[in-house]
Amino acid sequence: MSVSPSQDQAPPSGDWRRPAIVVVGLVALFVAMLSAFALPPLHLKPRDIPLAVAGPSGPAEQLRHQLQEQQPGAFDISMVGNAQEAKDRILDRDVYGAIVTDGTGTTVLVASAASPAVANTLKTLATQLGEAQGAAVPVDDVRPLPSDDPTGAGLAAGALPLALGGWIGAVVLLAAVPRPRQRAVAAFGFAISGALALTALMQYGFGSLDGNYWLTSAGAAFGIAATAWTILGLRTALGNAGLGLGAVTLIFLGNPLSGLNSAPELLPSGWGTLGQLLPPGATGTLLRSLAFFDGAGSARPLTVLACWLAGGLALYVVGLRRARNRVVAPTSADSENRAVKESAPAV
Template sequence: MPESTRAGWRQVAAVVGGLAVLMTVLLSAFALPPLNSGPHDIPLAVVGTPAATQDVTDRLDAAQPGAYAVTAAGDAEHARELILDREVYGALVLEDAEPRLLVASAASSAVATQLRALADRLGDEQGVEVAVDDLRPFPADDPTGAGLSAGALPLALGGWIAAVVLLMTIRGPWQQAAGAFGFAVVGGLTLTAVLRFGFGTFDANYWTTAAAAALGISAAAWAILGLRTALGNPGIAVGAIALILLGNPLSGLASAPELLPAGWGTLGQLLPPGATGSLLRSTAYFDGAGATTPALVLTCWLAGGLLLFALGVRRARPAADNSP
């Protein structure tokens, strides 16, 4: 067999082996977080006497060690403020004769469900029924927030796809930059309109939510443009790892960062899909409360992409000038 033929078969074997490894990594990235998920340090407020607050804390730690991070709130109004400011997911109000649970299911439907189950257990132990007050429910047309979970990821990945298409079809750096910014604005307005008027996922704050969506798209698009321009084709692979391989399963969009394995949920919020989802949740349902951190994360991705893009264009310019 000629050497060229043997080399060709070795290349086939190497590609097949590499693809098998890639599939294994993808399966692990998508399957391991949900398989190892569980509550850890879920912020929860308790309103009551110091003794009652400590009693609840001890019982929670005994039932699920490390599952909840309990904060004492002065009264029910203080607890409401903590929830609406997105500092806690819910609050147990024990100051009245009949205990109550305050939640905001729009912050996380999965966490709200767990808190309801927790309230039921505490009520059964005390022989009382715990009333539930949902301060920020999802709209009636999308009561579980499925549109948000399904829509935030395409917003982030849309930036990745847009960047790849721009790199394949448009050569000039200024034209690529204009296309990236233009798509971010149009895409943010369009996809937010679909989520609000088509799916009923949002029922207010259209323009601020559209701006948040545009920032998420722009951060993803510029990250890919910058990485590809500065690093070449490997930059697209690096972007795919950040946005798809890690960003999607660690985003916490369908649950909450506190329900992912410890540390991984935090990492997911530092990547565009997770930050985009958190920013959309804050702007759409909580009037911007809790939006600062995800907005800063996305701004850093955007700024980093712009810097890499500028460096890559500057580096390529002398080569273009010296070409015959």
């Protein structure tokens, strides 16, 4: 009488390769996570920050050359005619700040709402200019953050909930709502209700936002929908591998590269641009534009999120059709076999 091996028995020595591979993979994952979250903050510095210089051509050009020589590559400088034009460009989100000079005095314009980190960089620059000129250089914050959150911590902290919340919401919908049509309706319902709740908490609970509540909520809903539908589409089309791919894209890359804690121009070259092409970064930029600048500068993030949303919807439809074909094909084969048996003459 043969005895089948028990499941509790130790596996053969050759089977230890799988646990070893899993351990190595987990270690590599932890290293990648640490690198993704730690490297960008460790290498923050100004890189081609859009900056305007305003004033008469002679003093303005002299100041531009001075900045380029003292901090090469730090600023992408554009020349404007006067202080009002510089302020308009800041509020249109074309530049982060401006230096206004008339040859005898200098003023630095900043917008803390655009990026507290860049505003602090420009304030430091004002101090340096004042030391060089022998007189204090005043700083004018043309678009400050709300008084209840002067450092912008509330909006910066919203990057992870937007990324992780959309991922978790999609996973829950996949597990709890089996019907595809109901799941699709629930996904949009989750995006809208989640955005209303998130915006209300940040604006009325934390005081981190002070713009139009409904407009900002619409932007947040667009961002959550893009994130959730990306996961729904990847999981439906690629299976469990899609969940892993979505986590890497949205959480490991999207969150640390979003620039919400600093600015895309402060991140290492290329990484800031990549972050703005991912849903967390695009959503953060869109919320800043809608909440603080009346929608100025929102065209690019809206386009990015629309592409992610459309891609997720397309993958979802493809995955559903593929699954439906897998079900229909065996059923058709069974019907043909049954018809052949029924038509066969009796022996």
